[in-house]
Amino acid sequence: MNREEKVTEVEELSGKFKKAKIAIVADYKGLTVPVLQELRHNLRRNDAEFRVGKNTLLIRAVEDTEYKGLQDQFVGTTAVTVSYGDPVSPAKILAEFSKGHPELKIRSASLDGKLLSVDDVMALSKLPSREVLLGQMLSVMNAVPTGLVRVLSGVPRTFLYALQAIKEQKEQDAN
Numbered sequence: 001m002n003r004e005e006k007v008t009e010v011e012e013l014s015g016k017f018k019k020a021k022i023a024i025v026a027d028y029k030g031l032t033v034p035v036l037q038e039l040r041h042n043l044r045r046n047d048a049e050f051r052v053g054k055n056t057l058l059i060r061a062v063e064d065t066e067y068k069g070l071q072d073q074f075v076g077t078t079a080v081t082v083s084y085g086d087p088v089s090p091a092k093i094l095a096e097f098s099k100g101h102p103e104l105k106i107r108s109a110s111l112d113g114k115l116l117s118v119d120d121v122m123a124l125s126k127l128p129s130r131e132v133l134l135g136q137m138l139s140v141m142n143a144v145p146t147g148l149v150r151v152l153s154g155v156p157r158t159f160l161y162a163l164q165a166i167k168e169q170k171e172q173d174a175n
Contacts, residue, residue, distance in 0.1 A: 006057060013053065013061035022087035022111045023067045024094060024121060028052065029077040030103035039104075042093050047085035053078060066113035073107050086130040087111055095125035 001009070017023060028036065040050045053061075055074040062068050070080075083090040091109070098104045109116040109124075116124070128136070 009053075010057050010060045013051070013057065014063075014065065016049065016051070016082050017062055017065040017067050019084055020067070020082035021085065022083045022090065022109060023062075023070060024081040024083075024090060024109040025070055025073040025107045026079050026081065026094065026098075027077055027105040027107060028079045028103065031101060035101060039093075039097055042097070043081060043083075043090055046083070046089040046093060048081055048083035048090040048093070050079060050081050053080065067110045069113070069115040070108065070110050088124060088127050088129055091121050091125040092129075095122055 031039075036050070036052075043050050055076075055078055058074045058078060058080060059071050062070055081090050081094060094104070094106055098106060106118050106121050108118065109121045111124075127133075
């Protein structure tokens with residue numbers, strides 16, 4: 001790789017890091033190309049990208065980004081997963097994938113400039129996706145007005161039952 005190609009690669013990687021919501025660093029040593037292609041395909045469907053890179057280029061690429069804290073993690077065989085959407089999805093995919101392929105070892109991650117440990121990434125992978133959380137929030141927000149309407153409709157209903165009982169009693173007294 002000549003100098004111009006390296007500069008282009010660093011600029012491309014830096015642009016990806018600047019757009020990313022989360023970056024997860026992993027060791028991929030021992031994985032075959034077809035297995036990596038399967039992983040890349042799964043990540044691509046969730047608006048994420050799996051890149052293998054030279055450590056020196058990765059270190060330069062994150063220098064002017066909020067992912068600068070990952071520089072110490074770029075040692076050995078390094079792959080970086082960057083996600084441009086939901087930060088939970090790539091964590092879920094990598095955690096699930098590493099169960100079936102122990103060669104993939106998650107080292108750390110960075111989310112909003114905060115360095116995450118392997119345990120943090122695993123905890124993140126257990127969270128529901130953004131869509132599920134939004135659905136849960138919507139159902140809670142919908143339950144409050146529905147409950148209020150039920151309570152408010154109960155007052156006139158009870159009043160009507162009382163009027164009906166009075167009417168029936170007066171009819172019995174008249175007979």
